[in-house]
Amino acid sequence: xxxxxxxxxxxxxxxxxxxERMLELMKGPGGNxxxxxxxGRASRNRLTRARDLVSSRxxxxxAELLFTSGGTESDNLALIGAARAQKxxxxxxxxxxxxxxxxxxxxxxxxxxxxxxxxxxxxVDEAGAIDPQQVKDAMRPETGLVxxxxxxxxxxxxxxxxxxxxIAHAGGALFHVDAxxxxxxxxxxxxxxxVDFMSFSAHKIxxxxxxxxxxxxxxxxxxxxxxGGSQERKRRAGTENVVGIAGFAAALDICVNEWPDxxxxxxxxxxxxxxxxxxxxxxVEVTVNGHETRCLPHIVNLSFIGVDTESMLMNLDMSGIAAxxxxxxxxxxxxxxxxxxxxxxxxxxxQSAVRFSFGLGNTMEDIQNAAPxxxxxxxxIRNSK
Numbered sequence: 001x002x003x004x005x006x007x008x009x010x011x012x013x014x015x016x017x018x019x020e021r022m023l024e025l026m027k028g029p030g031g032n033x034x035x036x037x038x039x040g041r042a043s044r045n046r047l048t049r050a051r052d053l054v055s056s057r058x059x060x061x062x063a064e065l066l067f068t069s070g071g072t073e074s075d076n077l078a079l080i081g082a083a084r085a086q087k088x089x090x091x092x093x094x095x096x097x098x099x100x101x102x103x104x105x106x107x108x109x110x111x112x113x114x115x116x117x118x119x120x121x122x123x124v125d126e127a128g129a130i131d132p133q134q135v136k137d138a139m140r141p142e143t144g145l146v147x148x149x150x151x152x153x154x155x156x157x158x159x160x161x162x163x164x165x166x167i168a169h170a171g172g173a174l175f176h177v178d179a180x181x182x183x184x185x186x187x188x189x190x191x192x193x194x195v196d197f198m199s200f201s202a203h204k205i206x207x208x209x210x211x212x213x214x215x216x217x218x219x220x221x222x223x224x225x226x227x228g229g230s231q232e233r234k235r236r237a238g239t240e241n242v243v244g245i246a247g248f249a250a251a252l253d254i255c256v257n258e259w260p261d262x263x264x265x266x267x268x269x270x271x272x273x274x275x276x277x278x279x280x281x282x283x284v285e286v287t288v289n290g291h292e293t294r295c296l297p298h299i300v301n302l303s304f305i306g307v308d309t310e311s312m313l314m315n316l317d318m319s320g321i322a323a324x325x326x327x328x329x330x331x332x333x334x335x336x337x338x339x340x341x342x343x344x345x346x347x348x349x350x351q352s353a354v355r356f357s358f359g360l361g362n363t364m365e366d367i368q369n370a371a372p373x374x375x376x377x378x379x380x381i382r383n384s385k
Contacts, residue, residue, distance in 0.1 A: 015206035177198045
């Protein structure tokens with residue numbers, strides 16, 4: 001049985017060149033980057049080279065980039081570190097959106113519940129897009145932090161972060177962007193954006209799991225959350241994962257170098273996938289969830305009307321097709337997507353949504369071969385009722 005991995009928005013396979021680079025370092029000799037002997041200095045040099053490379057690719061100063069264990073830590077560190085610093089300046093109001101990743105949404109809710117911050121969650125439209133005017137209307141004199149994701153991990157909708165960042169800064173607030181899903185898909189220079197914090201993760205771009213980064217603009221109020229050593233300019237204590245960080249840098253370098261061709265190919269795959277699914281299905285209505293044009297090229301969220309998401313995913317898995325609902329799975333039971341709920345989709349779309357996401361290793365042949373399987377599964381489930 002052939003297998004098809006269409007869940008790259010969840011995690012991506014390690015790029016062979018990244019694996020080679022990491023294996024080379026794993027073979028040693030090792031060294032703690034904080035040690036002053038030759039082994040430590042060698043590790044420090046590797047860390048410096050990786051920081052220089054990543055910062056050059058995202059358009060910031062090396063000193064503005066600190067390495068973390070992944071996107072969740074980067075989001076938490078930015079939100080908690082910035083919110084507490086702003087609160088000391090009398091700004092205790094946070095604005096975020098209803099479609100944020102739980103790493104942002106839950107952290108904002110925790111800050112509200114446990115540390116006394118006021119929280120405003122702005123809505124989105126049916127395409128999952130934020131209206132910047134809603135953010136502007138939510139601003140107050142005491143607003144200290146605005147947090148909005150760049151590209152949505154469930155439906156792929158890209159948010160107008162430049163406009164929202166200008167609004168935040170005009171009101172004296174700091175602006176955080178979760179760019180975990182958009183890294184490698186959208187080109188930008190951080191020094192040219194109205195962004196104070198931006199979160200990244202390596203495993204979304206064919207790098208290793210357990211490694212991420214956080215951009216912190218020079219001079220913005222920010223306090224450390226994790227205490228211990230003086231690593232990362234005393235902003236994030238703990239021995240650096242040099243091998244993982246080197247892998248992250250290698251993956252991003254490949255990503256940037258391959259960007260034009262990869263972007264075009266993923267757009268073709270996405271468009272052809274939608275066409276094929278609709279061509280193959282005659283008895284099941286298929287609806288695309290998310291923004292029609294302002295979207296990431298590798299994510300497509302489809303509702304198979306009348307086909308329950310959980311049944312669909314189980315049958316896809318048994319047929320060798322890896323896809324996702326894009327939402328959390330707890331204790332083996334599927335939770336309905338908070339993103340689709342925030343988009344106020346009708347129940348028939350909310351309860352039948354499946355996310356397909358493409359990337360390294362996927363081919364047009366995969367798309368051609370897998371689409372009929374998906375269509376047959378959807379028809380069988382629909383007709384079995």
